[in-house]
Amino acid sequence: MVKSWQHTARGTALLVLGEVFDHDAYSNLALTKTLSGSTLTKQDKALVTELVYGTLARKITLEWYLAHYIEDRDKLDSWVYHILLVSLYQLIYLDRLPAHAVVNEAVQLAKAKRTHAEGYVNAILRKVVGSSLPDIQSIKRLNKRYSVQYSLPVWLIKVLIEDYGETRAFAIFESLAQRNKASVRVTRPDQLREVAEATGSEQSLLSPVGLTKPSGHFASSDYFKEGLITIQDETSQLVAPVMRLEGHEQVLDACAAPGGKTVHMASYLTSGHITALDLYDHKLALIRENALRLGVSDKIETKQWDARKVHDLFGADHFDKILVDAPCSGIGLIRRKTDIRYKKELSDFQSLQKIQLEILDSVCQTVKKGGIITYSTCTIVHHENFQVIQQFLASHPEFEQVMLDHPQRDIMVDGCLLVTPELYMTDGFFIAQLRRKF
């Protein structure tokens, strides 16, 4: 029996991409939702994932190529345009699939969807297969050329070159096109070696309690079910240790959900306690679930609250240590969350910086004298990192910067830890620390 198009790998990939392109859905959520109810084989599901993430990660490049073959994109049905994008992705980047099979599948999909465009799809894809691709190096405007080459928006190319210079920025662009590795934190450090051997993973170069694998899942292992490992990027694992918790502290986690860092901090506490806030009530359940799985619920209390108003809720001199894992652009997560690059724009940095400073300005009123605020983000844009710290210090003379240290010298920048994604193939991440002097 012939499968209907919805039950093929490419048809499923097109359904997900339609959600992302036409309805602004997040690719990981749309993919999970579609695949969870699907009867596709494991192999086909892997192909759907590859097609969705691959096409998204290369979208700007694919669109530039396609513009050379189609006359007026606006006249095309979006479904037809998406078929062409996915097919082009396969033709250019997936060597294992023969070109005739890719073209044939695309034509079948166009036919099945009754687009009346099967002839058109066939003609365009045959033109692509029968000629050499246009040369990206022919693009005269430099930032536009890099944008097409690395499939990153022009504004992001500009910002990263401004912040890091061309050589480092190119290394970052290149690395963002690579696949993410899998990483976990081992919750009982004495079991590191045992878990590494059992899961075929390696010790992280950044985190003393981190394990990594080039690919594959940890979530299906028994260690995960038993709470002995937790999924966390190596960079996020750096936060709790730099807070140097002694055990007795009153801690505020101002932007806590889903609670990855809350539970890590809790593992250092004995008589101490964490107040975990998040702006969104529904996200607090995730913190509680995390705490339950890792057996630290008794040390954590959750509350829905705006971190910009923390000083209204708690008086002065309330907390020993505060973590502001701030809402940010998430540019450091692009490798894992490929659509971030299309959902942000330059003006977001301004508004995010304002929120980040407002949060710091509020929480700093509740920290005790001698107390510490740790500020972290998963972005590598200076606007949200160094600039925020500089501006905070300029307007708060009662605070000083605590100079952070790490065995990997290349992530130490001006007393902060700045991990860019090309250095250790991790997320991009930033940590700074402030102490209240008087």
Ligand SMILES: C[S@@+](CC[C@H](N)C(=O)[O-])C[C@H]1O[C@@H](n2cnc3c(N)ncnc32)[C@H](O)[C@@H]1O
């Ligand atoms: C980077 S995430 C935190 C990740 C978390 N610390 C972890 O390790 O799992 C930022 C969080 O801040 C929350 N948030 C955004 N604006 C906020 C605000 N004004 N007050 C409190 N939380 C806020 C978001 O809902 C989001 O959950």
